Amino acid sequence: xxxxxxxxxxxxxxxxxxxxxxxxxxxxxxxxxxxxxxxxxxxxxxxxxxxxxxxxxxxxxxxxxxxxxxxxxxxxxxxxxxxxxxxxxxxxxxxxxxxxxxxxxxxxxxxxxxxxxxxxxxxxxxxxxxxxxxxxxxxxxxxxxxxxxxxxxxxxxxxxxxxxxxxxxxxxxxxxxxxxxxxxxxxxxxxxxxxxxxxxxxxxxxxxxxxxxxxxxxxxxxxxxxxxxxxxxxxxxxxxxxxxxxxxxxxxxxxxxxxxxxxxxxxxxxxxxxxxxxxxxxxxxxxxxxxxxxxxxxxxxxxxxxxxxxxxxxxxxxxxxxxxxxxxxxxxxxxxxxxxxxxxxxxxxxxxxxxxxxxxxxxxxxxxxxxxxxxxxxxxxxxxxxxxxxxxxxxxxxxxxxxxxxxxxxxxxxxxxxxxxxxxxxxxxxxxxxxxxxxxxxxxxxxxxxxxxxxxxxxxxxxxxxxxxxxxxxxxxxxxxxxxxxxxxxxxxxxxxxxxxxxxxxxxxxxxxxxxxxxxxxxxxxxxxxxxxxxxxxxxxxxxxxxxxxxxxxxxxxxxxxxxxxxxxxxxxxxxxxxxxxxxxxxxxxxxxxxxxxxxxxxxxxxxxxxxxxxxxxxxxxxxxxxxxxxxx
Amino acid sequence: xxxxxxxxxxxxxxxxxxxxxxxxxxxxxxxxxxxxxxxxxxxxxxxxxxxxxxxxxxxxxxxxxxxxxxxxxxxxxxxxxxxxxxxxxxxxxxxxxxxxxxxxxxxxxxxxxxxxxxxxxxxxxxxxxxxxxxxxxxxxxxxxxxxxxxxxxxxxxxxxxxxxxxxxxxxxxxxxxxxxxxxxxxxxxxxxxxxxxxxxxxxxxxxxxxxxxxxxxxxxxxxxxxxxxxxxxxxxxxxxxxxxxxxxxxxxxxxxxxxxxxxxxxxxxxxxxxxxxxxxxxxxxxxxxxxxxxxxxxxxxxxxxx
Numbered sequence: 001x002x003x004x005x006x007x008x009x010x011x012x013x014x015x016x017x018x019x020x021x022x023x024x025x026x027x028x029x030x031x032x033x034x035x036x037x038x039x040x041x042x043x044x045x046x047x048x049x050x051x052x053x054x055x056x057x058x059x060x061x062x063x064x065x066x067x068x069x070x071x072x073x074x075x076x077x078x079x080x081x082x083x084x085x086x087x088x089x090x091x092x093x094x095x096x097x098x099x100x101x102x103x104x105x106x107x108x109x110x111x112x113x114x115x116x117x118x119x120x121x122x123x124x125x126x127x128x129x130x131x132x133x134x135x136x137x138x139x140x141x142x143x144x145x146x147x148x149x150x151x152x153x154x155x156x157x158x159x160x161x162x163x164x165x166x167x168x169x170x171x172x173x174x175x176x177x178x179x180x181x182x183x184x185x186x187x188x189x190x191x192x193x194x195x196x197x198x199x200x201x202x203x204x205x206x207x208x209x210x211x212x213x214x215x216x217x218x219x220x221x222x223x224x225x226x227x228x229x230x231x232x233x234x235x236x237x238x239x240x241x242x243x244x245x246x247x248x249x250x251x252x253x254x255x256x257x258x259x260x261x262x263x264x265x266x267x268x269x270x271x272x273x274x275x276x277x278x279x280x281x282x283x284x285x286x287x288x289x290x291x292x293x294x295x296x297x298x299x300x301x302x303x304x305x306x307x308x309x310x311x312x313x314x315x316x317x318x319x320x321x322x323x324x325x326x327x328x329x330x331x332x333x334x335x336x337x338x339x340x341x342x343x344x345x346x347x348x349x350x351x352x353x354x355x356x357x358x359x360x361x362x363x364x365x366x367x368x369x370x371x372x373x374x375x376x377x378x379x380x381x382x383x384x385x386x387x388x389x390x391x392x393x394x395x396x397x398x399x400x401x402x403x404x405x406x407x408x409x410x411x412x413x414x415x416x417x418x419x420x421x422x423x424x425x426x427x428x429x430x431x432x433x434x435x436x437x438x439x440x441x442x443x444x445x446x447x448x449x450x451x452x453x454x455x456x457x458x459x460x461x462x463x464x465x466x467x468x469x470x471x472x473x474x475x476x477x478x479x480x481x482x483x484x485x486x487x488x489x490x491x492x493x494x495x496x497x498x499x500x501x502x503x504x505x506x507x508x509x510x511x512x513x514x515x516x517x518x519x520x521x522x523x524x525x526x527x528x529x530x531x532x533x534x535x536x537x538x539x540x541x542x543x544x545x546x547x548x549x550x551x552x553x554x555x556x557x558x559x560x561x562x563x564x565x566x567x568x569x570x571x572x573x574x575x576x577x578x579x580x581x582x583x584x585x586x587x588x589x590x591x592x593x594x595x596x597x598x599x600x601x602x603x604x605x606x607x608x609x610x611x612x613x614x615x616x617x618x619x620x621x622x623x624x625x626x627x628x629x630x631x632x633x
Numbered sequence: 634x635x636x637x638x639x640x641x642x643x644x645x646x647x648x649x650x651x652x653x654x655x656x657x658x659x660x661x662x663x664x665x666x667x668x669x670x671x672x673x674x675x676x677x678x679x680x681x682x683x684x685x686x687x688x689x690x691x692x693x694x695x696x697x698x699x700x701x702x703x704x705x706x707x708x709x710x711x712x713x714x715x716x717x718x719x720x721x722x723x724x725x726x727x728x729x730x731x732x733x734x735x736x737x738x739x740x741x742x743x744x745x746x747x748x749x750x751x752x753x754x755x756x757x758x759x760x761x762x763x764x765x766x767x768x769x770x771x772x773x774x775x776x777x778x779x780x781x782x783x784x785x786x787x788x789x790x791x792x793x794x795x796x797x798x799x800x801x802x803x804x805x806x807x808x809x810x811x812x813x814x815x816x817x818x819x820x821x822x823x824x825x826x827x828x829x830x831x832x833x834x835x836x837x838x839x840x841x842x843x844x845x846x847x848x849x850x851x852x853x854x855x856x857x858x859x860x861x862x863x864x865x866x867x868x869x870x871x872x873x874x875x876x877x878x879x880x881x882x883x884x885x886x887x888x889x890x891x892x893x894x895x896x897x898x899x900x901x902x903x904x905x906x907x908x909x910x911x912x913x914x915x916x917x918x919x920x921x922x923x924x925x926x927x928x929x930x931x932x933x934x935x936x937x938x939x
Contacts, residue, residue, distance in 0.1 A: 300750075302692045322740055323705075323733040332729050339777060339786070347935065354931050357777065358770045358924070365769030368740055369762035376747030376758065382690055446725045452780065454787030458725045462708070462734075470704040473854075477700070482850050483684035489691075489751045489846050496690060502747070502755020510763035514917055 003057030003120070006426040007189075010266065011054040011182045017408050018175040018273045019047050025281050025401025026167035028394065032288055033165055039079045043168065046072040050179050059108040059123070060116040066104065066183075070097040070147075073176065076168045077160055086163050093160040096153070100146035104183075107139040111191055120190040127191050137199050140187055141206075148180035150240055151210040154233045155551045158217065161232065162225030162293065166284020167401075169225060173232040174277035178269045181239060185262075188247075189430045200247030201349075207240030208359040213550070215366040219373070219511050220519060220546050222504045223293045224283045227374055228276065231319065234363055235272040239265050241356060242334045248349070249340065255433040257340040259424070260450040262432065263439075264333035266423040267416075271326045274409040275315040281402050282312035286378060288398070289391035295377050295504040299384035305393050309379045311402045316371040318409055321364055324462040326412035329447070332457055334360065340451030366511070373507045382498040416459055417444040505544055512544070519546045582621035590614060636720035636883060641710050643887065644868060648860040649673025651867065651898050656831075658902040673860065677853055685849035690750040698748070699847070699854040701741040705734040706861045713865065714792020714872040717886040718879055722789035728776040731788055732769075735821070735865070738858065739765050746843030753835060757842025760913060764827065764839065767920040768820050771813060774927035778810045779873055781934060792872040796879035805939040809930035811874040816923040818866040818901075820916075822859070825905040827916055830859075837910055867897045 004012075026043060033039050049072055052065030074097065077090045108116060110130060111123040127136060142153070149157035161169050188195070214233030221227040246261030285308045286301060287293055302309035314325075321331035338360065341353035383389040393399065412419065417440055424436040438450050449455030489496040512519055522545045527537040593610045650673060657667035669675075687695060709731055715722040739761065746758035776786075782800045783791035800807050820827045823840040832838055833845075844855050871893045872879075878889035911919060933939055 300690075300692070302694065306693075317737075317740070320736075320740065321733070322737040323730055328733055332733075335729055335773070339780075342781060351932060351935055354774060354777070354928060357773060358928075361770035361773035362766070364736075364773075365766030368736060368743075368769075369766045372740060372743040372747070372758060372762055376744055376755075380692060380694060380744065380748040381750040381755075449727075449786070452786045454724075454780070454785035454790050455727050455729075456725045456787060457727060457730050461725065462730065465708045465711070466704055469707050470700050473700045473704060474697075477850065480850075485684055485686050486689050487686050489688040489749045491751055496750055498750075500752050501750050502752060502759060507755060507759045507762070510759060510913060511766070513914060514763070 001057050001061055002055050004055055006422075006429040007182070007186065008055050010422060010426045011178065012051060014178055014270055014273055015047070015050050015054065015175055017270075018171060018277055021281075021401045021404035021408065022167050022171055022277065023401075024397050024404060025170070025284070028397030028399075028401060029165065029167050029284065029288065031395075033079060035079055039076070039165065042072045042075045042079075046076060046168070046171065050175060053179050054182050058117050058119055059112050062183075063101075063105065063108060063116070067101060069176065069179065070094075070101065073164070073168070073172055076172075077164045079165050079168070089156075089159040089163045092156050096146055096156040100143045100153075102143075103139045103146075104143035107136055107143060107187075110136060110139075120186075123191045124193065133192060134196070134199070136192055137188075137195075137202075140184065140192070141202070144180045144184045145206065145240075148177045148184075148236050149210075149233050150206045150236055151213050151233070152550050152554055154210065154214070155548065155555055157233055158221075158226050158229045158548070161229035162223060166225070166280055166287060169229070170277040170280035170284070173229060173280055174273045177232060177236055178273055181236075181243075181265075181269055184243070185265075193431075195247050195251050197248060197251045197349075200244045200249075200251060202244070203240050203247060204244030204356060207237045207242075207244055208356045210234065210237030210240060211363040212237070212359050215363050215370060216511075216515055216518060217546075217548060219366055219370045220508050220521075222295050224286065224295050224298075224374065224378060225280070225293055227295075227370065228279050228283055231367070231370065232272075232276055234367065235268070235276065235319070238331065238334055238360065238363070239268050239272070241360060242268065242337050245334075245337045245340075245356075248344075249337075250432075252344060252346075254340070254343055254451075256435050256438060257337065257343065257451050259427050259432045259435045260333070260340070260439070261337035262427050263420060263423045263435070264330060264337055266426070267333060267420065268330035270419060271318065271330045271409075271412055274405065274412050275318040275327060278311055278315040278402065278405040278409060279319065281398070281405060282308050282315065285394040285398055285402070286391070288394055290385070290387040292385075292387060295374070297385040298378040298388050299381045299498060299501065300379070301383075301388060301391055302379040304391050305379075307393060307399050308402065311406045312379065313375060314406050314409060316375045318413075320368045320371045322368075323457075324413065324459050324466060326409060326416065329413070329416055329457065329459055331360075331364065333449070336449035336452060336455050339449070339455065343451055369511065373504060377502075377504045377507060381501045382496075384498050384501070413459065413463070416447070420447075505542075512546070518549060520549070521546050579622060582617075586614070586618055586622060589617060634721050636717050637715070637722065640716045640720065640887065640890075641713075643891070644710065644713075644864050645861065647891065647894070648857065648864045649677060651863060651894060652860045654895065655898050655902045655905070658899060659906055662902070662906045673856075676856065680849055680853035680856070683849045685851055687851075688749050688846050691748045691846075694744050694748045695851075698741040698745040699851045699858075702738050702745070703854050703858040703861070705737040706858055706865060709734045709865055710861065712788060713868055714789045716868075716872070716879070716890045717881075717883045718796070720883075722793070724787055724789055726788060727786040728780060728788050728791075729773075729786075731865075731869075732772050732776065735862070736765070736769070738862070742843055742855075742858075745847075749846040751846060753838075753842040753845045756835065757839055757845075760839045761843065763913075764820060764916055764920070767917055768817060768923075771920060771923040771927050772817055774924065774931060775810050775813045775817065778806060778927060778930040778934060779814070781931075782807055782810070783873070788869070792876065795873060796876040799876060803934060803939060805937070806930040806934040807874070809926045809933065811870075813923045813926035813930065814870055814874065816919060816926075818870055818897075819904070820920060820923070822863045822866060824901055826908045826911045826919060829910045832910075864894070867894050870897060 049065045049068035056062035074094050111127045112118055113126050146153040161172050211234050214230050218227050218230035242261050243265045246258045249258035318325035318327035321327045338357045344350045421436050424434055428434040446456050446458045525542045528539040530536040530538050653670045653673040657670050660667040712723045712726040743758040743761055746754035780786040782803050783794045785791045785794055828839040829837050
């Protein structure tokens with residue numbers, strides 16, 4: 001029933017590391033929640049179900065806990081019903097998660113031959129005899145990646161994660177997404193093992209798209225929790241990029257590179273758990289104090305909430321992959337595995353990997369912009385609203401939660417070799433090559449890349465050097481005892497006020513304009529001009545709204561398609577009898593014609609005549625006169 | 634080891650000189666009376682002796698960020714390729730670490746801009762964020778391409794390898810990577826056509842806007858940081874793309890290296906005199922050129938082997 005191997009323990013550890021700080025935070029946050037019992041029951045069910053998923057030993061248990069996880073998180077989204085939007089969001093989440101569940105169920109029914117209680121090893125035998133393994137792969141992809149929010153199955157995520165109470169958002173983004181990655185890993189490794197090359201490429205492309213799309217929408221977001229949720233899509237994308245790389249290397253028999261890539265994927269999963277939980281906790285604390293998610297109403301919170309601000313800064317540095325943080329180390333590993341593509345023989349594949357490198361590097365740059373914005377607008381400058389002015393530091397339990405989580409992040413930074421050794425063991429237990437001696441050939445200080453000569457990083461030395469030089473400069477500054485005077489910021493002769501600062505929407509302006517083809521922003525500007533001057537105005541209001549492209553193109557247009565289709569079905573059901581007769585006549589005609597085409601000899605001339613005859617008869621008899629063209633929709 | 638320390642000290646001392654040299658050369662080319670090329674040192678000592686004025690609107694970020702802007706760059710100075718054959722160099726740092734350290738410095742600079750609560754700071758940060766987001770992919774691809782030609786990703790080792798064996802057989806892709814890197818040098822250091830370091834006009838400034846509210850020691854630190862950044866990029870360009878004169882005896886080799894740095898500075902100055910600053914939304918076109926050249930370099934390397 002249950003199954004504990006190294007991979008399971010790795011993910012159990014991930015869940016526990018994510019949950020323990022969250023527990024403290026959650027109890028601190030509890031005063032903010034009205035339906036306490038409802039919240040607590042589902043909160044613990046959620047934790048329990050995630051642990052169940054990663055330790056399940058057969059399909060039935062796995063599916064049971066998977067469903068429990070979905071349902072409890074669905075109820076957690078509904079803890080605080082602020083508006084109809086929350087209910088709509090929860091419904092969307094419910095639909096998407098069961099969309100994925102359906103595919104998982106189909107997958108398991110196929111690979112278990114209907115007996116859901118058999119172990120993974122037997123599943124592999126059955127899957128090996130199944131003639132269409134790619135079908136199974138796509139079921140897995142749809143099942144798990146709809147949960148982890150990879151493009152194009154991500155549309156629900158920026159709505160669902162922010163709607164939950166902050167500790168739950170932290171857990172959903174930080175931990176639950178990784179459980180889906182666990183599922184991918186477990187069943188790809190143990191059930192569908194020899195992978196064709198194309199599967200890895202599919203995952204790589206999905207990853208690169210997710211990374212770019214996620215960060216671009218995060219950049220343009222003014223709701224701090226939605227910003228973080230979008231950045232989760234980006235990070236899942238990064239994990240999938242390197243996961244896909246690992247699959248590609250494995251199918252090309254570059255085993256050492258493949259192991260390195262999977263270690264990078266696991267490491268980034270851990271790191272994302274750490275910093276994203278911490279960021280959501282910070283956002284939750286800010287939300288707790290200011291009662292708004294709108295970043296335009298924040299500002300200057302570093303003065304009143306120093307601990308939140310400091311932990312948020314740590315997480316921001318880590319998520320933007322700046323050295324010597326843990327985020328940098330995992331992103332470094334991702335880059336190194338992409339650079340390992342020099343060993344690929346296939347020229348077209350080798351030439352297309354640089355595009356993934358481009359996507360990843362672009363994502364890195366955009367992530368810096370996004371988190372400078374998130375940090376700067378939220379914590380720096382002047383208070384942008386009275387709510388922000390009255391904010392003060394959160395209670396002890398919440399602070400403790402954030403501090404514990406930052407300890408997790410720091411431990412991931414300092415004890416990297418330990419974690420990597422462990423990930424290596426997990427992969428070795430799944431039958432992959434152990435590469436720990438190639439990554440750390442000369443002790444734990446220097447981390448080597450596989451595949452590219454000279455790819456070395458030494459996190460501890462970097463950390464030490466940065467700390468040493470910074471503290472030396474600070475010491476010199478103290479020793480010289482520079483005279484310091486306080487004065488207002490220069491505002492061109494005007495007084496500096498909260499209104500003169502750059503806003504969040506303004507900060508994202510250049511990016512929004514450059515990627516206008518993607519965002520298609522709806523802008524509106526209204527001004528009260530003074531005495532008919534074109535440039536002088538007393539009051540101005542600028543709003544910009546960006547609707548996610550994927551939501552518009554994939555989801556809403558499929559909604560429109562269904563509407564159109566049902567309209568035609570409706571029309572068909574309400575025809576006059578003569579129309580039905582005409583349709584039957586046309587059907588017979590087409591059957592006769594196609595009989596002639598398929599079984600008699602074929603000639604283009606008669607085909608042309610037949611097509612013309614068919615078209616005329618359909619036009620005249622079935623469609624008839626179109627009376628009111630406009631009322632079709 | 635002595636050579637290693639000497640080169641770092643020499644490069645650090647040289648840093649303000651290079652920027653002042655560019656400035657006075659530009660003035661000379663424009664038929665103005667040039668300022669002294671030692672103006673950088675004068676500014677530095679003047680700023681050190683002045684009192685620091687800190688905005689009341691700012692927070693702890695302004696107190697610490699200037700140090701955090703400079704320190705990653707100072708750390709990077711220790712990781713540059715060797716100037717003289719046989720000198721010590723750091724072998725455990727690769728190009729990604731260097732780009733990361735430079736981004737770390739930019740990150741704190743952008744926070745510094747937002748901390749002063751002035752519209753200028755936010756504007757500068759926003760523009761810098763936009764430009765550096767687009768610089769990043771070109772940088773990574775160029776680094777990738779160069780590291781393949783050098784046969785090593787480590788910056789120090791790559792410099793040594795390129796000096797020992799100039800990649801004549803890969804001249805085409807080497808040239809493309811060089812062009813791309815030079816554009817990045819201009820963009821990262823805020824030179825014309827990406828940013829004008831001399832203007833204080835809100836329409837055009839990027840880098841200056843972020844530091845508008847600093848003075849005294851803090852301004853001295855930031856100015857030092859920008860000159861150190863220029864030295865880092867110039868010496869990376871020189872050791873990776875102009876790797877000659879490395880085998881000479883120590884004093885001569887250092888002299889040749891410095892002469893090459895001044896050569897780069899001269900090219901930058903001449904370019905600045907002859908081009909206009911681009912509008913902010915034309916900057917992506919220039920960076921697009923850098924990205925395209927980086928891709929071209931990779932593709933020619935892979936497909937043609939040239």
